[in-house]
Amino acid sequence: MFFENSAILLCALLSIAVGYTKSPFMSLMYSVMLFINSSFVLMMLGFEFLALVNLLVYVGALAVLFLFVIMLLEIPATELRAYSRGWSTLGIFVFVVNGVFQITPSMGPRGIITGLPGAESITNLGHALYLYFADLLILNSLVLTVALFGAFAIAPVRTTGR
Amino acid sequence: MIELDLCFGLLLLILFGLLSLRNGHVSLAHIRFICQCWLVMITPLEVQDFALCILTVVLLQSFHSFEALLFLLLAYIGQLYMMHSCNLVSFYVCLEAQTLCVVVLCGLLARGASTSFSVEAALKFLLLSAMVSGMALFWFSAMYQRTGSLDMVGQETFWILLVMLFKLGVAPMHMWSVDLYGSIPKSLLLYLSTAPKLSLFTFWASSWHHDFSVGVFILFSMFIGSIGAYGQPALRSLFAYSTINEIGLLLLAVETAGFHTLYQHLGIYIITQLLLWNLTDKRLFALCAVSLAGLPPFAGFFGKAWIFWHAMSVQAFSLLAAALFCTVLSLVYYLRVIRLFWTAPVHTAASFTGAPNQTTLTSACAVALAFAPVMLVKPFVI
Numbered sequence: 107m108f109f110e111n112s113a114i115l116l117c118a119l120l121s122i123a124v125g126y127t128k129s130p131f132m133s134l135m136y137s138v139m140l141f142i143n144s145s146f147v148l149m150m151l152g153f154e155f156l157a158l159v160n161l162l163v164y165v166g167a168l169a170v171l172f173l174f175v176i177m178l179l180e181i182p183a184t185e186l187r188a189y190s191r192g193w194s195t196l197g198i199f200v201f202v203v204n205g206v207f208q209i210t211p212s213m214g215p216r217g218i219i220t221g222l223p224g225a226e227s228i229t230n231l232g233h234a235l236y237l238y239f240a241d242l243l244i245l246n247s248l249v250l251t252v253a254l255f256g257a258f259a260i261a262p263v264r265t266t267g268r
Numbered sequence: 269m270i271e272l273d274l275c276f277g278l279l280l281l282i283l284f285g286l287l288s289l290r291n292g293h294v295s296l297a298h299i300r301f302i303c304q305c306w307l308v309m310i311t312p313l314e315v316q317d318f319a320l321c322i323l324t325v326v327l328l329q330s331f332h333s334f335e336a337l338l339f340l341l342l343a344y345i346g347q348l349y350m351m352h353s354c355n356l357v358s359f360y361v362c363l364e365a366q367t368l369c370v371v372v373l374c375g376l377l378a379r380g381a382s383t384s385f386s387v388e389a390a391l392k393f394l395l396l397s398a399m400v401s402g403m404a405l406f407w408f409s410a411m412y413q414r415t416g417s418l419d420m421v422g423q424e425t426f427w428i429l430l431v432m433l434f435k436l437g438v439a440p441m442h443m444w445s446v447d448l449y450g451s452i453p454k455s456l457l458l459y460l461s462t463a464p465k466l467s468l469f470t471f472w473a474s475s476w477h478h479d480f481s482v483g484v485f486i487l488f489s490m491f492i493g494s495i496g497a498y499g500q501p502a503l504r505s506l507f508a509y510s511t512i513n514e515i516g517l518l519l520l521a522v523e524t525a526g527f528h529t530l531y532q533h534l535g536i537y538i539i540t541q542l543l544l545w546n547l548t549d550k551r552l553f554a555l556c557a558v559s560l561a562g563l564p565p566f567a568g569f570f571g572k573a574w575i576f577w578h579a580m581s582v583q584a585f586s587l588l589a590a591a592l593f594c595t596v597l598s599l600v601y602y603l604r605v606i607r608l609f610w611t612a613p614v615h616t617a618a619s620f621t622g623a624p625n626q627t628t629l630t631s632a633c634a635v636a637l638a639f640a641p642v643m644l645v646k647p648f649v650i
Contacts, residue, residue, distance in 0.1 A: 220416045241271045242361050245349070247341055248275060249365045252372060259335075260375030260390045 110150055117143050124203065125194035130176050138169045155228040269311055274345050277306055281341065285334050296334060300639035304328055307344065313623055316351055316470040316531070320344070323538065324462055326629060330455035330546070334374055340459065343369035347467035354475045356408045356418040356428075360401070363435065366464055367397050372455070375454050389451035396444050397435070404431040425478040434477075436468055438519065439488035442512050446496075449508035456544040457504075457585050461511055462538045469518065469534060473527045482523050483587060489516025490594035497601045503553075506601060507544065510560055513598050516574055533571035536640070540568065543633035546626050552634055554610040554628065559637045561602035562595055567637045570644035 127133050141164040148157040196210040204210055219232040235243055281303060288294045302324045314316040331337055346365025353359045361421045375390030407427040412418055430441070437445035449457060492512025500506045515538050521530035536559070559568035570597065579588045619634045 155466070208319055239357060242358055244272060245365060246361050247346065249346075249361065249368055252339065252365075252368050253340060256372035256375070257370060259372050260387060260394070 110147070113143065113147050117147060118201070122194075125197050132174050134169065134176060135179055137172070138165055141165050153227050155226075155231060178239065201258055203233065269373050270347065271349055273321065274310065274348075277309075278345065279340055281306060282338055285338070289334060294342055295568070296332065299334060300328055300337060300593050303341060304397075306341070306621065309618045313352075317348060317468065319535065319538075320347055320351070320463065320466055323466065326542065327455075327459050327463065327500075330458065330626070330631070333377070335376060337367040339373050339376075347463060350467045351470040351474070354419065356411070357474075359405065359471065360408065362467075364401060364406075366467065367401070367435070369530045370464070371397070373456050373459075374448070374452050377456055380455070382451075382453070385451040386531045389448050391446060391459070393448055400431050400434045400441075404428055404465055407431075425476075426480050427474075429480065429482070430470065432468060433482075433485055434513055436465060437512060439492045439512055440485070440489075442489070442492065445511065446505055449504045449511075450490070450502055452497075454545045458541060461541050461545075465515070465518075466534060466538065469522070469530060472522060473530060483518050486516050486523060486587060487590055488511065489519060489635070490591055494594040494598035497585070503605070506605070510598065513594065514560070516594070517572065517591060520579060520584075520587055521575045523577075523587065524582040524584050526575065526577045526582070529571075529574040529578045532574050536571040536637075537637050539633050543630060546633075549630075550609050552630065553608075554606045555634055555637065557602040557609075558603040561599050563599075565638070565641065567640040567644065570641050572642070573648065585610055 117140060120136050120143060122138045124133050124140060127136065141160065145160040145164075147156045148154075148160060222233055225233070281299075282303070285299050287301065289296070297504075307321055307325050310321075312321055328337060328340060330338065343366040346362040346369070350359060350362035353362060371390055371394045374393055375387055378386035404427075408418070409423045410425045411428075414424075420532065434441040434444075448460070452460070482612070487511050493509050493516055496512070497506045497509035500509065514533075518533060519531055519539075521527070521533060540559050542591075542605065543552065546551060552646055553593070559566040562569045562572040576588060579591070
């Protein structure tokens with residue numbers, strides 16, 4: 107149990123470090139380490155599909171996106187404004203207060219087993235997506251299409267408009 | 269499954285519209301008629317389904333572009349399924365369906381000079397509602413983690429209730445609706461103020477169970493709705509505050525568990541909104557204002573009277589006293605609207621800017637507001 111707890115503590119420390127450094131590049135590096143750590147913790151909890159998808163999406167897409175943004179914007183002053191205004195210190199304070207007074211919810215008794223007993227997480231995911239919530243999956247695909255093309259529609263049209 | 273049939277029908281409508289609008293003989297009016305027929309092809313199971321179907325058929329008439337019709341139809345599917353959902357995942361997917369369609373329509377319906385207003389409205393609404401939906405997802409997952417089910421039991425319902433109240437435009441979270449009412453075109457404003465509220469209230473009344481009293485939100489909504497309209501120079505923001513007032517009243521109906529009064533007042537409110545944003549003759553603004561203020565010969569009085577009567581029978585006296593006080597406070601700004609539009613001479617010919625086929629709807633709504641009290645007066649006469 108010590109190993110799992112220390113992995114989760116490392117998650118917490120890395121997330122504090124993301125907000126507590128001055129340079130955006132170090133912030134991004136800490137966030138990449140945080141993503142890999144969170145994937146590790148998920149693997150220990152038994153969510154192997156979610157761990158791999160986390161790595162793929164967070165490190166492979168999001169961290170690369172942020173890296174490109176930092177590269178292309180060429181931020182000359184390498185100090186983050188949040189650092190100089192003290193917001194990250196406030197974040198640490200809230201974290202410590204949560205550790206003492208326990209404001210955010212923690213896990214309750216896990217006596218309920220949902221999903222197929224004895225199946226792996228990907229089997230449960232397939233059962234939920236394609237059997238139990240199949241109609242919602244199709245509706246959600248239409249909603250995601252709207253979100254995708256809506257981003258183009260909201261952008262202001264330079265000509266006469268519609 | 270009905271929902272799959274509806275989605276498949278929507279896809280067929282998209283293909284049909286795209287391929288047939290190239291022909292000179294097919295105009296948008298034909299496509300709109302077929303969309304309205306598609307809406308009535310599903311047999312409604314309850315009266316709220318029927319109301320939503322008729323409302324959407326009427327609302328489709330005011331939109332003049334093909335993409336707007338498709339977004340409205342997808343939002344209709346989302347609303348129809350929200351009204352019957354009892355699972356959190358389906359509630360979330362349907363909520364996002366209708367919200368995203370409204371957001372995209374805000375940005376899409378820009379015409380010429382009002383482009384920056386529409387883009388600003390779309391961005392504000394998108395950012396606020398996306399963040400609030402993210403919060404809702406967090407509390408859904410907290411509830412699932414604690415109980416292992418998605419069936420709405422437990423203490424996290426308070427936070428999810430906050431999200432629902434945000435979408436309705438209830439008072440501590442009402443700023444988006446005041447901003448949005450001034451920036452979007454009238455047809456979309458008409459849609460935004462009627463259809464999402466109908467579906468959310470139906471979902472609340474049929475499937476949502478919570479232990480918490482919404483009394484705080486009722487008081488906030490009624491006070492802000494009655495006092496906030498006094499500083500507003502624009503008519504749209506004045507009616508935005510009156511909407512917040514009405515939503516406070518509908519929350520009072522939900523709080524006292526008078527769901528028949530809720531639907532009654534919601535129906536009268538929807539007819540008033542249909543009249544309000546579709547007007548070609550400005551003097552009918554005065555009629556709307558009298559009905560919204562709750563003055564006796566028109567239907568608005570009876571909507572409010574049923575809610576107050578039920579609150580009295582449930583003995584919610586403090587909430588009732590606050591509601592009556594705020595109704596009196598809000599009366600004065602309605603009087604200003606009445607004075608402006610009834611006594612001032614109607615000398616501008618530019619008031620007839622609406623399409624000619626809206627006069628049927630407008631006159632039907634005006635007649636409904638004036639003569640519906642005949643059917644509503646019965647409990648008070650005995």
